[in-house]
Amino acid sequence: MSQYASRIAGSLSSPHKLRLPGLSGLAGRARTPRRVAMLSVHTSPLHQPGTGDAGGMNVYIVELARKLAAIGVEVEIFTRATTGTLPPAVELAPGVLVRHVDAGPYEGLAKEELPAQLCAFTHGVMRAWAGHRPGYYDLVHSHYWLSGHVGWLAAERWGVPLVHAMHTMAKVKNAALAAGDTPEPAARVIGETQIVRAADRLIANTAEEADELVRFYEAERRKVAVVHPGVNLDRFRPADGRAAARARLGLPADAFIPLFAGRIQPLKAPDILLHAAARLLDADPALRRRMLVPVVGGPSGSGLAKPEKLQKLAARLGIADVVRFHPPVDQDRLADWFRA
Amino acid sequence: MSQYASRIAGSLSSPHKLRLPGLSGLAGRARTPRRVAMLSVHTSPLHQPGTGDAGGMNVYIVELARKLAAIGVEVEIFTRATTGTLPPAVELAPGVLVRHVDAGPYEGLAKEELPAQLCAFTHGVMRAWAGHRPGYYDLVHSHYWLSGHVGWLAAERWGVPLVHAMHTMAKVKNAALAAGDTPEPAARVIGETQIVRAADRLIANTAEEADELVRFYEAERRKVAVVHPGVNLDRFRPADGRAAARARLGLPADAFIPLFAGRIQPLKAPDILLHAAARLLDADPALRRRMLVPVVGGPSGSGLAKPEKLQKLAARLGIADVVRFHPPVDQDRLADWFRA
Structure with missing residues (x-):
C-alpha cells in the first residue's frame, strides 16, 4: 500500500x-x-x-x-x-x-x-x-x-x-x-x-x-x-511457520489444505475450488484421508439470495466430509489460515 | 394558480x-x-x-x-x-x-x-x-x-x-x-x-x-x-358552449357522454368509469343508443406494463361499442372535451 x-x-x-x-x-x-x-x-x-x-x-x-x-x-x-x-x-x-x-x-x-x-x-x-x-x-x-x-x-x-x-x-x-x-x-x-x-x-x-x-x-x-495493491507484510508473513499456525487452528499437521478465503458470492467462484477438490478425490481416493477444504467467509451480495448453495454443492459433489465452513476472521487470524 | x-x-x-x-x-x-x-x-x-x-x-x-x-x-x-x-x-x-x-x-x-x-x-x-x-x-x-x-x-x-x-x-x-x-x-x-x-x-x-x-x-x-390548485379560467371556460364543442369533436349533439381524461394507470382508476357505464347500460339498455364514453389519454407508469388492459376490460364488460380511446390532446382541445 x-x-x-x-x-x-x-x-x-x-x-x-x-x-x-x-x-x-x-x-x-x-x-x-x-x-x-x-x-x-x-x-x-x-x-x-x-x-x-x-x-x-x-x-x-x-x-x-x-x-x-x-x-x-x-x-x-x-x-x-x-x-x-x-x-x-x-x-x-x-x-x-x-x-x-x-x-x-x-x-x-x-x-x-x-x-x-x-x-x-x-x-x-x-x-x-x-x-x-x-x-x-x-x-x-x-x-x-x-x-x-x-x-x-x-x-x-x-x-x-x-x-x-x-x-x-x-x-x-x-x-x-x-x-x-x-x-x-x-x-x-x-x-x-x-x-x-x-x-x-x-x-x-x-x-x-x-x-x-x-x-x-x-x-x-x-x-x-x-497502482498495484500492496500487502501488509507486518501481518502477512511466514512468522512462526505452517506447523505452528496449524496447531493454533486445530488443523492436522500433515493434511493437504486448499483454502478459499473471501465473501461467498458467485463472482468470487468458491465453487471452482469445490469442483477441483472433487476431481482430485476422484483421481486419488486415498487423498480423502488427509484432505481438508476450509471455506473462510460469510455469504454476501448476490450470494445472499442462496447462502446455503455452497453447502449443497459440497453435498452434491460428495465432498461434504472434507469441506469446512468457517465464519469470517480478523486479519491476524486470516494470516494464520494462509500460513497453514 | x-x-x-x-x-x-x-x-x-x-x-x-x-x-x-x-x-x-x-x-x-x-x-x-x-x-x-x-x-x-x-x-x-x-x-x-x-x-x-x-x-x-x-x-x-x-x-x-x-x-x-x-x-x-x-x-x-x-x-x-x-x-x-x-x-x-x-x-x-x-x-x-x-x-x-x-x-x-x-x-x-x-x-x-x-x-x-x-x-x-x-x-x-x-x-x-x-x-x-x-x-x-x-x-x-x-x-x-x-x-x-x-x-x-x-x-x-x-x-x-x-x-x-x-x-x-x-x-x-x-x-x-x-x-x-x-x-x-x-x-x-x-x-x-x-x-x-x-x-x-x-x-x-x-x-x-x-x-x-x-x-x-x-x-x-x-x-x-x-394551496388549492387553480384552474386556468382563460382556457377552461364555457366559451361557445357544449353544442359547438361537440360539433368540433365530431360528437353527436344529443349523446350522454361521461368522460375520462388523464393518464391511464390503475391509480387514476379509469376502470371505475367503465364499470359504471356497464351498470348504467344494464339498468337502462335503451341508453346504449345514445351513450358514448371517451377515454382521453395515453398509458403511463404502472399502466405501461399492460397498456391494453382497459380495452380488454371494455370488451369483457360488453361495452366496447360505446367506449372510444383517444390519444392525449393539448390543453385547448382538452377544454373542448370538458365542454362537450
Missing part, C-alpha cells in the same frame, strides 16, 4: 499530471495534499471484512488510510451510519478519522436502494465540511461508484481534484457473469461512465484494469494510474 | 413564517423572491401532458411558472434532458426559462433509475448557477420527491428556503393501492421523509393532503401550507 501512497503524493507534487481540462484554476495550488476526504458510502472501514458488503475494499481503504497518515497526510473517511449508536466520528488510527454520515435508515437499506441516498450523503459530507476553514480538504478520493457520485459533487464544490477507484466495474462483471449471478444494473453502468469522465485520476489495480477502463468506459489513458 | 403565487409571495414577505431552525441566518433576507429555481427532474414542462410521466404536475408547473412570472417573479425550471437535440435553455414564456440538464443518457432511463442520477442532476444545476452572480436564486421550489433531493442540496448550498410539493406520496399511494398496481419502493418513502424534514415549506393541494403529510410523514403542521 505504501507504493500507492507515494504514487498519489507523487502525482500531486508534479502539478502537470493533475492539470486536466477544467481544473486549470488549480494549477497553482497543486501540492502534496495535507488532508484527504475519502469516501466509502456503502461499507464502513470499521466493519469486519468477509461478510455482507465488507471485503477487500474495506481492507484496502483502512490500510491505505493508515499508510497515508504515516507519511503525514491526514485522512477522513466518510461512511454511512448503519446503527444509531455510532458516534459522529471515530479515530481509526492516528491521523485517520472515520465520519459517520446519516443518510437513510440505519437498518434495512439494501445496496440497491443507496443511489436514492446519495444526495442525503452529500448533504452530510457538506455539513461536516462547513464546520472547517476554507480549503480544509485538498483532495477527494472515492471508492466504488456510489462514492464516486458524491465525490464528483464534493470535489467540484471544494475546487479540489477527484481521485477515484472503481474496485469492480459493472461492464466487466457483466461481460464475465458467473452462472446464476444477477447482472449489474444499468444505473451502475451509467454512474461509472459519468465518474470516468468526471474524475481527475482513476486508480487501477492492474494494467488489465487500466485497459478495461479504457476499453469499456472510454477512459482517457493519461487519467489512469496503475 | 394565482392564489398560489400570492400565498408563496405572502409567506416570504412575512419572514417569521420561514424563520425555521437552521435558517435563522436568512431572517434579514426574507422578502418576495425575485427569482425562483424550480426543479422538475423526471418530467419536462415542455412535454405534452397525458402520457408517459407527463400529466397534471406538468400542467401545474407550467401554469404556476407563468403566473409567478406575471407578478414579476422570474422562474427557471430545471429538467432532465431526454434528447440530444434540446438547447440548454428554452424560453417557455416571458420570464419563464426551462433549463435542460444533462444527467444520464437521453433515452432508455426508467423513472426507477433516476435516483442514481440525482448527483449528476445537482451537478448540472450547480453548473448553471455558477455562471451567475451570488444570490441569483432566492428560493428553490421542488416538485416530486426526486426533485426534492436535488432541492435539498441546492437550497443549502445557496442559503435559500426550500419549498416542496409532493404531488403524490408513496405511503398514501401504498395505503390505497389499486388492485394489480405495484407498491411504491422503500427508497421513495425514505426520500420523501427526508424532504419533509429538510423543506422549509411544504405545499399541499388540499387540507386532506396536509393531514396526510402530518399523519404519514410526521410533517410539522406549521411548515405545511394548503
